[in-house]
Amino acid sequence: MAHVPSLVFITGGVRSGKSSFAEKLAVYLAAKTGGQLTYLATGVPSDEEMKERILKHKQDRKSGELPWKTIEKSAQIGDAARQIHQQDIVLLDCITTLLNNELFSSKQTWDAAFLQQVEESIITGIKQIKSRAKALILVSNEVLYEPLTGNNLVYTYGSLLGRLHQQMVREADQAYLIEAGIPILMKEVRG
Amino acid sequence: MHFITGGAFNGKRSWVKNNFNIMNSNWLSAYEGHPLPVELDDITADLIVLEGIEIWIKGLTEEHDAAQCRVIWNRCLTHWERWEKTKNHQLILIGTDMTKGIVPIEKENRIWRDVTGWAFQDLAAKADKVDVIWYGINQTIKGGMIV
Numbered sequence: 001m002a003h004v005p006s007l008v009f010i011t012g013g014v015r016s017g018k019s020s021f022a023e024k025l026a027v028y029l030a031a032k033t034g035g036q037l038t039y040l041a042t043g044v045p046s047d048e049e050m051k052e053r054i055l056k057h058k059q060d061r062k063s064g065e066l067p068w069k070t071i072e073k074s075a076q077i078g079d080a081a082r083q084i085h086q087q088d089i090v091l092l093d094c095i096t097t098l099l100n101n102e103l104f105s106s107k108q109t110w111d112a113a114f115l116q117q118v119e120e121s122i123i124t125g126i127k128q129i130k131s132r133a134k135a136l137i138l139v140s141n142e143v144l145y146e147p148l149t150g151n152n153l154v155y156t157y158g159s160l161l162g163r164l165h166q167q168m169v170r171e172a173d174q175a176y177l178i179e180a181g182i183p184i185l186m187k188e189v190r191g
Numbered sequence: 192m193h194f195i196t197g198g199a200f201n202g203k204r205s206w207v208k209n210n211f212n213i214m215n216s217n218w219l220s221a222y223e224g225h226p227l228p229v230e231l232d233d234i235t236a237d238l239i240v241l242e243g244i245e246i247w248i249k250g251l252t253e254e255h256d257a258a259q260c261r262v263i264w265n266r267c268l269t270h271w272e273r274w275e276k277t278k279n280h281q282l283i284l285i286g287t288d289m290t291k292g293i294v295p296i297e298k299e300n301r302i303w304r305d306v307t308g309w310a311f312q313d314l315a316a317k318a319d320k321v322d323v324i325w326y327g328i329n330q331t332i333k334g335g336m337i338v
Binding site (some may be wrong): 142163168 | 196198199200201202220229280288290292293295300303304326327328330
């Protein structure tokens with residue numbers, strides 16, 4: 001059988017088509033392997049707009065040919081690993097939402113220890129899910145191309161997100177940058 | 192001149208450290224407060240790394256208008272090119288791409304962003320090699336081997 005990547009990292013700008021590409025890739029891998037499509041939902045329905053967006057995403061996934069299983073986990077994603085099975089094709093969309101949840105859900109001050117703990121929680125969680133699943137697809141955002149100086153919060157957030165992305169690309173056997181709907185394969189390791 | 196660019200926190204510095212023998216180099220960083228080195232002749236190292244170009248550009252925009260900044264920047268490039276042509280000198284320049292966000296609200300930040308974009312264009316035009324770093328992965332967009 002053709003190679004199935006165990007960890008895929010996908011990123012792109014706002015409305016670049018990254019989610020749509022990620023879903024297509026998940027469906028393709030599920031069809032090829034017979035695995036269960038699994039959506040790891042990190043969005044918190046905090047207001048009406050968010051509720052509508054979540055509903056729209058749910059309907060989109062329902063209308064597809066293959067059924068999706070949804071696991072709702074807004075933080076500490078490692079805890080969801082036990083609900084993942086060996087053949088599952090897991091999609092996590094997106095890392096920035098997860099990072100926001102981890103950073104803003106508690107009233108913690110952003111000191112070095114807390115930031116380290118958040119970074120480890122996300123990376124460890126990803127490794128745990130990856131080790132359980134057939135494939136894990138991660139989607140994130142390109143937000144590091146504007147001035148980040150002059151605002152401590154933005155700078156700290158940017159440095160943490162950049163570190164996370166670098167680790168994910170290092171771990172990934174496939175990494176894509178999506179430009180205007182076109183996936184650019186940036187990394188491929190065939191195991 | 193070898194120009195290394197890419198978004199913030201994309202691993203540009205690590206990439207340079209992993210791909211060059213920086214043991215005997217002179218690493219001048221704007222992030223650590225080093226002033227823009229207009230002349231390099233007093234430096235004895237054969238390999239010089241200039242890091243944080245966008246910060247030096249910001250400094251220039253605080254003192255001069257955009258057109259003057261570009262004249263000064265190009266004067267630096269001419270000096271640096273000449274330095275690199277003597278002996279076994281090699282110059283690596285690292286600059287963070289901050290030109291793909293929403294238009295900054297403050298006028299000074301709009302000018303800073305504009306001048307940085309132009310400075311990067313001028314540098315890339317003069318550079319022998321340009322690499323874009325994306326989360327630790329490089330893409331040579333100028334001066335790569337033609338296979």
